[in-house]
Amino acid sequence: MKIDVKDSKGDSAFNFSVDLGAPPTVVRPDSGDGKPVTLDWDRAMDDQKYLRHCLVCGCSDMYVHKAFPQVTGFALIILAAVIASVLFGFGQILLALIALGVVLVIDLAIYLFAPRILTCYRCGSDYRSIKIRPGQPKWDAALAERYKAQRMIERGRR
Ligand SMILES: [Zn+2]
Incomplete structure (x- = not known):
């Protein structure tokens, strides 16, 4: 303990x-x-x-709560938003959606594996x-x- x-x-x-x-x-x-x-x-x-x-x-x-590093989660979302909007700007909609999906999966994984x-x-x-x-x-x-x-x-x- x-x-x-x-x-x-x-x-x-x-x-x-x-x-x-x-x-x-x-x-x-x-x-x-x-x-x-x-x-x-x-x-x-x-x-x-x-x-x-x-x-x-x-x-x-x-x-009880999860030791989820909120700053990391938040920074990832900001990063994803920036990358996605740049890709959208270049008309790369599929890539933008993939970038958002990857960040979502990373965030979810951090949450699931965060210790209680x-x-x-x-x-x-x-x-x-x-x-x-x-x-x-x-x-x-x-x-x-x-x-x-x-x-x-x-x-x-x-
Ligand atoms: Zn106490």
């Missing part, structure tokens, strides 16, 4: 691999600076070895190389909004 811990702004703070045979209780960033993170293993795994709650913050609301990630709503930690429960909910805007509001309140208190 690989865990990517986020800072309060949601940026990646540090990441590490966890050996489930010998799970660590405290992890530190490799660089040595930054706060150590205590992992909460208490009832974290169910009988089928699915993660029940976030190890970093204990939150049980998590969502489990992410915590509360602290934003990402879990990769992990067994994901069938039927694990996808991102829910209402739930995400609720956690965002909660974070604002918590930040205001500090």
Whole structure:
């Protein structure tokens, strides 16, 4: 299992691999600076070895998503549009359609082979190389909004 811990702004703070045979209780960033993170293993795994709650913050609301590099997908579409319009301009309609088709297939392949990630709503930690429960909910805007509001309140208190 690989865990990517986020800072309060949601940026990646540090990441590490966890050996489930010998799970660590405290992890530190490799660089040595930054706060150590205590992992909460208490009832974290169910009988089928699915993660029940976030190890970093204990939150049980998590969502599954694809690690699809959105910038790559977007750049490919722009590139395809440019190539296709140039080919259209030269009257090469068949070639233009082939170019669009190829990009579509590449985009689809990236999407299909992109690894699935489990992410915590509360602290934003990402879990990769992990067994994901069938039927694990996808991102829910209402739930995400609720956690965002909660974070604002918590930040205001500090
Ligand atoms: Zn969390």
